[in-house]
Amino acid sequence: MFKNIKEIFTGAWSILVGMFITFKWMLKRPVTIQYPKQPTRPSPVHKGRIRFVIFPATGTHDCIACLKCQNICPSDCFEIKGDKPAEGGKKRPNFFTYNFSNCSLCSLCIEACPTKTLEHSPEFNLASENKDDYFYNFLNDVEERKKKVDATVNR
Protein backbone atom coordinates (compact mmCIF):
# COMPACT_ATOMS: atom_id res chain seq x y z
CA MET A 1 0.00 0.00 0.00
CA PHE A 2 2.65 2.50 1.07
CA LYS A 3 4.86 1.31 -1.74
CA ASN A 4 2.09 2.05 -4.24
CA ILE A 5 1.45 5.50 -2.84
CA LYS A 6 5.15 6.25 -2.96
CA GLU A 7 5.20 5.06 -6.56
CA ILE A 8 2.37 7.43 -7.45
CA PHE A 9 4.23 10.37 -5.95
CA THR A 10 7.57 9.56 -7.59
CA GLY A 11 5.73 9.10 -10.88
CA ALA A 12 3.99 12.45 -10.55
CA TRP A 13 7.27 14.10 -9.62
CA SER A 14 9.02 12.62 -12.66
CA ILE A 15 6.24 13.99 -14.87
CA LEU A 16 6.78 17.46 -13.42
CA VAL A 17 10.52 17.18 -13.99
CA GLY A 18 9.90 16.09 -17.58
CA MET A 19 7.52 18.98 -18.18
CA PHE A 20 10.10 21.40 -16.78
CA ILE A 21 12.74 20.02 -19.15
CA THR A 22 10.55 20.32 -22.23
CA PHE A 23 9.63 23.86 -21.23
CA LYS A 24 13.28 24.75 -20.87
CA TRP A 25 13.99 23.40 -24.34
CA MET A 26 11.03 25.27 -25.77
CA LEU A 27 12.61 28.57 -24.78
CA LYS A 28 15.92 27.76 -26.43
CA ARG A 29 16.79 28.84 -29.94
CA PRO A 30 15.71 26.32 -32.57
CA VAL A 31 18.64 24.42 -34.03
CA THR A 32 17.08 24.14 -37.49
CA ILE A 33 17.14 26.96 -40.04
CA GLN A 34 15.09 27.98 -43.06
CA TYR A 35 17.56 26.24 -45.35
CA PRO A 36 17.19 27.45 -48.92
CA LYS A 37 16.50 31.00 -47.74
CA GLN A 38 19.12 31.10 -45.02
CA PRO A 39 22.61 30.19 -46.24
CA THR A 40 24.39 27.54 -44.27
CA ARG A 41 27.91 26.18 -44.08
CA PRO A 42 28.63 22.50 -44.24
CA SER A 43 30.52 20.84 -41.44
CA PRO A 44 34.31 21.31 -41.67
CA VAL A 45 34.76 17.61 -42.33
CA HIS A 46 32.15 17.53 -45.10
CA LYS A 47 33.33 15.42 -48.02
CA GLY A 48 31.99 16.86 -51.25
CA ARG A 49 33.12 16.18 -54.79
CA ILE A 50 36.83 15.84 -55.61
CA ARG A 51 38.61 18.96 -56.88
CA PHE A 52 42.08 20.34 -57.38
CA VAL A 53 43.82 22.16 -54.56
CA ILE A 54 44.91 25.64 -55.56
CA PHE A 55 48.22 26.20 -53.82
CA PRO A 56 48.67 29.80 -52.70
CA ALA A 57 52.42 29.64 -53.48
CA THR A 58 51.99 28.86 -57.17
CA GLY A 59 48.43 30.09 -57.59
CA THR A 60 47.44 26.88 -59.35
CA HIS A 61 47.23 23.11 -58.92
CA ASP A 62 50.26 20.84 -58.86
CA CYS A 63 49.11 17.82 -60.89
CA ILE A 64 51.89 15.97 -62.70
CA ALA A 65 49.58 13.67 -64.68
CA CYS A 66 51.07 10.61 -63.02
CA LEU A 67 47.70 8.81 -63.36
CA LYS A 68 47.97 7.35 -59.88
CA CYS A 69 44.51 8.60 -59.03
CA GLN A 70 43.10 7.15 -62.21
CA ASN A 71 44.64 3.79 -61.46
CA ILE A 72 43.61 3.57 -57.85
CA CYS A 73 40.04 4.82 -58.30
CA PRO A 74 37.68 1.85 -57.69
CA SER A 75 34.91 3.52 -59.70
CA ASP A 76 36.98 4.64 -62.65
CA CYS A 77 36.05 8.27 -62.34
CA PHE A 78 39.06 9.99 -63.87
CA GLU A 79 40.19 10.40 -67.43
CA ILE A 80 43.58 12.04 -67.65
CA LYS A 81 45.96 12.84 -70.49
CA GLY A 82 49.23 14.66 -69.95
CA ASP A 83 52.44 15.63 -71.74
CA LYS A 84 55.82 17.05 -70.95
CA PRO A 85 55.75 20.70 -71.98
CA ALA A 86 57.94 21.61 -74.98
CA GLU A 87 60.01 24.03 -72.90
CA GLY A 88 60.84 21.22 -70.45
CA GLY A 89 60.00 20.76 -66.78
CA LYS A 90 57.38 18.60 -65.11
CA LYS A 91 54.71 16.70 -67.00
CA ARG A 92 51.38 18.57 -66.90
CA PRO A 93 47.84 17.36 -67.62
CA ASN A 94 46.16 18.71 -70.73
CA PHE A 95 42.93 16.78 -70.27
CA PHE A 96 41.50 15.90 -66.84
CA THR A 97 37.84 14.92 -66.33
CA TYR A 98 36.17 13.54 -63.26
CA ASN A 99 32.78 11.85 -63.18
CA PHE A 100 31.05 12.70 -59.91
CA SER A 101 28.06 10.45 -60.62
CA ASN A 102 30.32 7.39 -60.33
CA CYS A 103 32.40 8.59 -57.41
CA SER A 104 31.90 6.81 -54.11
CA LEU A 105 33.78 9.55 -52.21
CA CYS A 106 36.20 6.98 -50.84
CA SER A 107 39.15 9.43 -50.74
CA LEU A 108 41.59 6.88 -52.17
CA CYS A 109 42.65 9.27 -54.93
CA ILE A 110 43.43 11.95 -52.37
CA GLU A 111 45.63 9.58 -50.45
CA ALA A 112 47.35 8.30 -53.57
CA CYS A 113 48.21 11.65 -55.11
CA PRO A 114 51.97 12.21 -54.73
CA THR A 115 51.70 15.98 -54.97
CA LYS A 116 48.69 16.27 -52.64
CA THR A 117 46.78 18.23 -55.23
CA LEU A 118 43.37 16.60 -54.79
CA GLU A 119 40.86 17.43 -52.04
CA HIS A 120 37.18 17.17 -51.20
CA SER A 121 35.28 20.33 -52.02
CA PRO A 122 32.99 21.79 -49.31
CA GLU A 123 30.19 22.30 -51.85
CA PHE A 124 27.02 20.41 -50.96
CA ASN A 125 24.16 21.73 -53.06
CA LEU A 126 25.17 20.03 -56.28
CA ALA A 127 21.82 18.58 -57.33
CA SER A 128 21.13 18.84 -61.03
CA GLU A 129 18.67 17.54 -63.61
CA ASN A 130 21.38 16.98 -66.15
CA LYS A 131 23.80 14.05 -65.95
CA ASP A 132 26.44 15.95 -67.89
CA ASP A 133 26.71 18.47 -65.06
CA TYR A 134 28.53 15.82 -63.08
CA PHE A 135 31.42 15.61 -65.53
CA TYR A 136 33.90 18.09 -64.19
CA ASN A 137 36.78 19.26 -66.32
CA PHE A 138 39.30 20.02 -63.63
CA LEU A 139 41.48 22.24 -65.80
CA ASN A 140 38.53 24.53 -66.61
CA ASP A 141 37.29 24.25 -63.05
CA VAL A 142 40.59 25.51 -61.68
CA GLU A 143 40.63 28.45 -64.09
CA GLU A 144 37.11 29.41 -63.03
CA ARG A 145 37.84 29.15 -59.35
CA LYS A 146 40.97 31.23 -59.72
CA LYS A 147 38.83 34.00 -61.20
CA LYS A 148 36.15 33.77 -58.55
CA VAL A 149 37.31 34.83 -55.11
CA ASP A 150 34.25 33.64 -53.33
CA ALA A 151 34.66 33.73 -49.59
CA THR A 152 31.44 31.96 -48.62
CA VAL A 153 31.17 28.44 -49.98
CA ASN A 154 33.56 27.66 -52.81
CA ARG A 155 36.82 28.83 -51.38
Add this chain to the structure above:
Amino acid sequence: MINIAIQILIWAVGIIAVVTVNALALVYLERKVSAHIQCRLGPMQVGFHGLLQTVADAVKLVSKEQIIPKNADKVLFILAPILAFFPVIVLFVVMPFAPNLICRDLNIGVLYVFSFASLEVIAIFMAGWSSNNKYSLLGAMRSVAQVVSYEVPLLLAVLAVVLVIGSLKMSEVVQYQHKIWMIFLQPAAFLIFMMGGLADTNRSPFDIPEAESELIAGFHTEYSGMRFALFFLSEYSNVFLVSCIATALFLGGWYGPFVNGIHWFVIKVYALVFVMMWVRWTLPRLRPDQLMNFCWKILTPIAILNLLVTGVVLKLVH
Protein backbone atom coordinates in the same frame (compact mmCIF):
# COMPACT_ATOMS: atom_id res chain seq x y z
CA MET B 1 -40.70 34.97 -32.19
CA ILE B 2 -38.74 36.59 -35.03
CA ASN B 3 -36.32 37.91 -32.43
CA ILE B 4 -35.62 34.42 -31.18
CA ALA B 5 -35.14 33.14 -34.72
CA ILE B 6 -32.59 35.87 -35.46
CA GLN B 7 -30.86 35.18 -32.18
CA ILE B 8 -30.57 31.49 -32.97
CA LEU B 9 -29.25 32.27 -36.44
CA ILE B 10 -26.59 34.62 -35.07
CA TRP B 11 -25.54 32.04 -32.49
CA ALA B 12 -25.39 29.24 -35.05
CA VAL B 13 -23.24 31.28 -37.44
CA GLY B 14 -21.10 32.53 -34.59
CA ILE B 15 -20.51 29.07 -33.15
CA ILE B 16 -19.56 27.58 -36.49
CA ALA B 17 -17.20 30.49 -37.19
CA VAL B 18 -15.61 30.17 -33.76
CA VAL B 19 -15.23 26.40 -34.15
CA THR B 20 -13.47 26.68 -37.51
CA VAL B 21 -11.23 29.64 -36.76
CA ASN B 22 -10.36 28.22 -33.37
CA ALA B 23 -9.47 24.81 -34.82
CA LEU B 24 -7.19 26.47 -37.38
CA ALA B 25 -5.55 28.50 -34.63
CA LEU B 26 -5.11 25.46 -32.40
CA VAL B 27 -3.54 23.36 -35.15
CA TYR B 28 -1.10 26.19 -35.80
CA LEU B 29 -0.39 26.53 -32.09
CA GLU B 30 0.11 22.80 -31.72
CA ARG B 31 2.59 22.69 -34.58
CA LYS B 32 4.51 25.67 -33.23
CA VAL B 33 4.58 24.33 -29.66
CA SER B 34 5.71 20.89 -30.80
CA ALA B 35 8.33 22.44 -33.06
CA HIS B 36 9.80 24.63 -30.37
CA ILE B 37 9.82 21.84 -27.80
CA GLN B 38 11.80 19.81 -30.33
CA CYS B 39 14.06 22.80 -31.13
CA ARG B 40 12.61 23.20 -34.62
CA LEU B 41 11.05 26.23 -36.25
CA GLY B 42 7.75 24.72 -37.32
CA PRO B 43 5.73 26.11 -40.24
CA MET B 44 7.41 29.24 -41.58
CA GLN B 45 6.60 29.44 -45.29
CA VAL B 46 2.94 30.36 -45.75
CA GLY B 47 2.30 33.84 -44.42
CA PHE B 48 4.15 35.54 -41.58
CA HIS B 49 5.82 32.75 -39.58
CA GLY B 50 3.54 30.22 -41.25
CA LEU B 51 0.35 31.79 -39.89
CA LEU B 52 -1.63 30.76 -42.97
CA GLN B 53 -0.24 27.23 -43.06
CA THR B 54 -3.34 25.68 -41.52
CA VAL B 55 -5.57 27.61 -43.92
CA ALA B 56 -3.56 26.15 -46.78
CA ASP B 57 -3.93 22.68 -45.24
CA ALA B 58 -7.67 23.17 -44.93
CA VAL B 59 -7.93 24.19 -48.59
CA LYS B 60 -5.91 21.12 -49.53
CA LEU B 61 -8.18 18.82 -47.49
CA VAL B 62 -11.33 20.30 -49.00
CA SER B 63 -10.04 19.80 -52.52
CA LYS B 64 -9.01 16.17 -51.95
CA GLU B 65 -10.90 13.18 -53.27
CA GLN B 66 -13.19 11.48 -50.77
CA ILE B 67 -12.42 7.79 -50.81
CA ILE B 68 -14.88 5.23 -49.47
CA PRO B 69 -13.32 1.76 -49.11
CA LYS B 70 -14.97 -0.95 -51.22
CA ASN B 71 -16.21 -3.13 -48.38
CA ALA B 72 -17.03 -0.33 -45.97
CA ASP B 73 -20.47 0.10 -44.51
CA LYS B 74 -21.29 3.20 -46.56
CA VAL B 75 -24.06 4.73 -44.47
CA LEU B 76 -22.17 4.48 -41.18
CA PHE B 77 -18.96 5.52 -42.87
CA ILE B 78 -20.51 8.75 -44.11
CA LEU B 79 -22.46 9.44 -40.92
CA ALA B 80 -19.57 8.94 -38.49
CA PRO B 81 -17.65 12.18 -39.11
CA ILE B 82 -20.88 14.17 -39.00
CA LEU B 83 -21.81 12.57 -35.70
CA ALA B 84 -18.32 13.27 -34.40
CA PHE B 85 -18.69 16.94 -35.25
CA PHE B 86 -22.23 17.29 -33.93
CA PRO B 87 -21.45 17.28 -30.16
CA VAL B 88 -18.88 20.01 -30.70
CA ILE B 89 -21.47 22.44 -32.01
CA VAL B 90 -23.99 21.35 -29.41
CA LEU B 91 -21.59 21.79 -26.51
CA PHE B 92 -20.88 25.39 -27.44
CA VAL B 93 -24.50 26.17 -26.64
CA VAL B 94 -24.00 26.14 -22.86
CA MET B 95 -20.45 27.49 -22.65
CA PRO B 96 -20.42 30.50 -20.28
CA PHE B 97 -18.00 32.78 -22.12
CA ALA B 98 -19.11 35.93 -20.31
CA PRO B 99 -22.04 36.98 -18.07
CA ASN B 100 -24.21 37.80 -21.09
CA LEU B 101 -22.58 35.48 -23.56
CA ILE B 102 -24.23 32.14 -23.01
CA CYS B 103 -26.36 30.87 -25.87
CA ARG B 104 -28.74 28.92 -23.62
CA ASP B 105 -28.19 28.90 -19.89
CA LEU B 106 -29.86 25.54 -19.27
CA ASN B 107 -30.45 24.65 -15.65
CA ILE B 108 -28.98 21.20 -16.31
CA GLY B 109 -25.94 22.67 -18.10
CA VAL B 110 -23.27 20.44 -16.55
CA LEU B 111 -25.26 17.27 -17.13
CA TYR B 112 -25.95 18.36 -20.71
CA VAL B 113 -22.24 18.90 -21.35
CA PHE B 114 -21.16 15.49 -20.17
CA SER B 115 -24.00 13.58 -21.79
CA PHE B 116 -23.24 15.09 -25.19
CA ALA B 117 -19.50 14.76 -24.73
CA SER B 118 -19.91 10.98 -24.44
CA LEU B 119 -21.59 10.90 -27.87
CA GLU B 120 -18.14 11.30 -29.36
CA VAL B 121 -17.22 7.70 -28.64
CA ILE B 122 -20.22 6.42 -30.61
CA ALA B 123 -19.01 8.34 -33.63
CA ILE B 124 -15.53 6.91 -33.16
CA PHE B 125 -16.85 3.39 -32.89
CA MET B 126 -19.03 3.91 -35.97
CA ALA B 127 -16.02 5.12 -37.90
CA GLY B 128 -13.84 2.24 -36.79
CA TRP B 129 -16.49 -0.40 -37.38
CA SER B 130 -17.66 0.82 -40.76
CA SER B 131 -14.17 1.25 -42.24
CA ASN B 132 -13.72 -2.53 -42.45
CA ASN B 133 -10.07 -2.17 -41.57
CA LYS B 134 -8.34 -3.92 -38.72
CA TYR B 135 -6.46 -0.84 -37.57
CA SER B 136 -9.64 1.21 -37.49
CA LEU B 137 -11.50 -1.47 -35.57
CA LEU B 138 -8.69 -1.85 -33.04
CA GLY B 139 -8.61 1.89 -32.54
CA ALA B 140 -12.37 2.03 -32.09
CA MET B 141 -12.37 -0.82 -29.59
CA ARG B 142 -9.60 0.81 -27.61
CA SER B 143 -11.60 4.00 -27.62
CA VAL B 144 -14.62 2.26 -26.10
CA ALA B 145 -12.44 0.53 -23.50
CA GLN B 146 -10.91 3.88 -22.69
CA VAL B 147 -14.21 5.70 -22.41
CA VAL B 148 -15.63 3.33 -19.78
CA SER B 149 -12.44 3.73 -17.78
CA TYR B 150 -12.03 7.48 -17.70
CA GLU B 151 -15.66 8.60 -17.63
CA VAL B 152 -16.22 7.14 -14.15
CA PRO B 153 -13.52 9.15 -12.33
CA LEU B 154 -14.20 12.18 -14.55
CA LEU B 155 -17.87 12.29 -13.62
CA LEU B 156 -17.15 11.55 -9.95
CA ALA B 157 -14.76 14.49 -9.91
CA VAL B 158 -17.36 16.76 -11.49
CA LEU B 159 -19.95 15.44 -9.04
CA ALA B 160 -17.86 16.71 -6.13
CA VAL B 161 -17.79 20.15 -7.72
CA VAL B 162 -21.53 20.13 -8.30
CA LEU B 163 -22.00 19.05 -4.68
CA VAL B 164 -20.13 22.11 -3.47
CA ILE B 165 -21.94 24.50 -5.77
CA GLY B 166 -25.38 22.95 -5.53
CA SER B 167 -26.37 23.83 -9.06
CA LEU B 168 -25.98 22.40 -12.55
CA LYS B 169 -26.51 25.74 -14.24
CA MET B 170 -23.33 26.89 -15.97
CA SER B 171 -23.77 30.57 -15.07
CA GLU B 172 -24.33 29.76 -11.40
CA VAL B 173 -21.33 27.45 -11.43
CA VAL B 174 -19.18 30.35 -12.55
CA GLN B 175 -20.85 32.91 -10.28
CA TYR B 176 -20.15 30.71 -7.27
CA GLN B 177 -16.45 31.21 -7.92
CA HIS B 178 -16.39 35.00 -7.81
CA LYS B 179 -14.50 34.94 -4.51
CA ILE B 180 -12.49 31.75 -4.65
CA TRP B 181 -11.86 29.55 -7.66
CA MET B 182 -13.00 25.96 -7.44
CA ILE B 183 -9.47 24.69 -8.13
CA PHE B 184 -8.47 25.80 -4.61
CA LEU B 185 -11.43 24.01 -3.03
CA GLN B 186 -11.17 20.89 -5.17
CA PRO B 187 -7.56 20.47 -6.40
CA ALA B 188 -7.84 16.68 -6.64
CA ALA B 189 -11.00 16.96 -8.71
CA PHE B 190 -9.26 19.40 -11.05
CA LEU B 191 -6.35 17.02 -11.63
CA ILE B 192 -8.69 14.09 -12.24
CA PHE B 193 -10.78 16.22 -14.57
CA MET B 194 -7.76 17.26 -16.62
CA MET B 195 -6.53 13.67 -16.92
CA GLY B 196 -10.00 12.56 -17.95
CA GLY B 197 -10.07 15.46 -20.36
CA LEU B 198 -6.82 14.35 -21.96
CA ALA B 199 -8.32 10.88 -22.39
CA ASP B 200 -11.58 12.34 -23.66
CA THR B 201 -9.83 14.25 -26.43
CA ASN B 202 -7.65 11.25 -27.36
CA ARG B 203 -4.50 13.18 -26.72
CA SER B 204 -1.17 11.90 -25.59
CA PRO B 205 -0.44 10.28 -23.14
CA PHE B 206 -3.92 8.77 -23.55
CA ASP B 207 -4.03 8.75 -27.36
CA ILE B 208 -4.28 4.97 -27.60
CA PRO B 209 -7.31 4.99 -29.96
CA GLU B 210 -5.27 6.70 -32.66
CA ALA B 211 -1.75 5.67 -31.66
CA GLU B 212 0.07 6.59 -34.87
CA SER B 213 2.99 4.24 -34.36
CA GLU B 214 0.80 1.17 -33.81
CA LEU B 215 -2.50 1.83 -35.57
CA ILE B 216 -1.54 4.29 -38.36
CA ALA B 217 -4.32 6.69 -37.38
CA GLY B 218 -6.63 4.38 -35.47
CA PHE B 219 -10.31 4.87 -36.13
CA HIS B 220 -9.87 7.42 -38.96
CA THR B 221 -7.25 5.51 -40.93
CA GLU B 222 -9.58 5.11 -43.93
CA TYR B 223 -10.88 8.66 -44.00
CA SER B 224 -9.70 11.23 -46.47
CA GLY B 225 -10.53 14.72 -47.62
CA MET B 226 -13.25 16.67 -45.86
CA ARG B 227 -14.38 13.69 -43.76
CA PHE B 228 -10.92 13.43 -42.29
CA ALA B 229 -10.96 17.18 -41.78
CA LEU B 230 -14.18 16.87 -39.78
CA PHE B 231 -12.54 14.38 -37.42
CA PHE B 232 -9.55 16.66 -37.14
CA LEU B 233 -11.77 19.67 -36.53
CA SER B 234 -13.76 17.89 -33.85
CA GLU B 235 -10.59 16.68 -32.14
CA TYR B 236 -9.18 20.17 -31.83
CA SER B 237 -12.54 21.65 -30.91
CA ASN B 238 -12.79 19.03 -28.19
CA VAL B 239 -9.47 20.18 -26.81
CA PHE B 240 -10.87 23.69 -26.73
CA LEU B 241 -14.16 22.54 -25.18
CA VAL B 242 -12.50 20.50 -22.44
CA SER B 243 -10.45 23.58 -21.58
CA CYS B 244 -13.64 25.68 -21.62
CA ILE B 245 -15.39 23.27 -19.25
CA ALA B 246 -12.36 23.15 -16.96
CA THR B 247 -12.24 26.95 -16.94
CA ALA B 248 -15.92 27.24 -16.13
CA LEU B 249 -15.91 24.53 -13.47
CA PHE B 250 -12.55 25.09 -11.80
CA LEU B 251 -10.83 28.28 -12.87
CA GLY B 252 -13.51 30.84 -12.23
CA GLY B 253 -14.73 31.37 -15.78
CA TRP B 254 -14.88 35.05 -16.59
CA TYR B 255 -13.64 36.20 -13.16
CA GLY B 256 -10.11 37.50 -12.87
CA PRO B 257 -8.05 40.33 -11.44
CA PHE B 258 -8.98 43.88 -12.57
CA VAL B 259 -11.81 43.72 -15.11
CA ASN B 260 -14.00 40.61 -15.28
CA GLY B 261 -15.06 39.54 -18.71
CA ILE B 262 -14.62 37.29 -21.69
CA HIS B 263 -10.90 38.10 -22.01
CA TRP B 264 -10.17 36.23 -18.76
CA PHE B 265 -12.14 33.27 -20.02
CA VAL B 266 -10.21 33.18 -23.28
CA ILE B 267 -6.83 33.63 -21.56
CA LYS B 268 -7.52 30.76 -19.15
CA VAL B 269 -8.80 28.49 -21.91
CA TYR B 270 -5.75 29.05 -24.07
CA ALA B 271 -3.44 28.56 -21.10
CA LEU B 272 -5.08 25.19 -20.45
CA VAL B 273 -4.87 24.31 -24.14
CA PHE B 274 -1.18 25.12 -24.01
CA VAL B 275 -0.72 22.89 -20.98
CA MET B 276 -2.47 20.04 -22.82
CA MET B 277 -0.13 20.48 -25.78
CA TRP B 278 2.85 20.73 -23.50
CA VAL B 279 1.86 17.44 -21.85
CA ARG B 280 1.39 15.84 -25.24
CA TRP B 281 4.91 16.68 -26.36
CA THR B 282 6.45 15.64 -23.06
CA LEU B 283 4.95 12.28 -22.21
CA PRO B 284 5.01 9.04 -24.16
CA ARG B 285 1.83 7.08 -24.82
CA LEU B 286 0.48 4.64 -22.22
CA ARG B 287 -0.29 1.05 -23.08
CA PRO B 288 -4.04 0.31 -23.03
CA ASP B 289 -3.70 -1.91 -19.94
CA GLN B 290 -1.72 0.80 -18.16
CA LEU B 291 -4.50 3.25 -18.90
CA MET B 292 -7.15 0.87 -17.50
CA ASN B 293 -5.03 0.26 -14.41
CA PHE B 294 -4.46 3.95 -13.94
CA CYS B 295 -8.12 4.88 -14.33
CA TRP B 296 -9.62 2.08 -12.27
CA LYS B 297 -6.99 1.59 -9.59
CA ILE B 298 -5.78 5.14 -9.02
CA LEU B 299 -8.18 7.74 -10.39
CA THR B 300 -11.47 6.10 -9.41
CA PRO B 301 -10.55 5.51 -5.72
CA ILE B 302 -9.18 9.03 -5.42
CA ALA B 303 -12.33 10.43 -7.02
CA ILE B 304 -14.58 8.45 -4.67
CA LEU B 305 -12.50 9.51 -1.68
CA ASN B 306 -12.66 13.10 -2.84
CA LEU B 307 -16.45 12.88 -3.16
CA LEU B 308 -16.76 11.37 0.33
CA VAL B 309 -14.55 13.99 1.96
CA THR B 310 -16.41 16.77 0.14
CA GLY B 311 -19.75 15.41 1.34
CA VAL B 312 -18.61 15.08 4.96
CA VAL B 313 -17.04 18.55 5.02
CA LEU B 314 -20.16 20.10 3.49
CA LYS B 315 -22.34 18.37 6.07
CA LEU B 316 -20.14 19.66 8.89
CA VAL B 317 -20.07 23.21 7.54
CA HIS B 318 -23.83 23.55 7.12
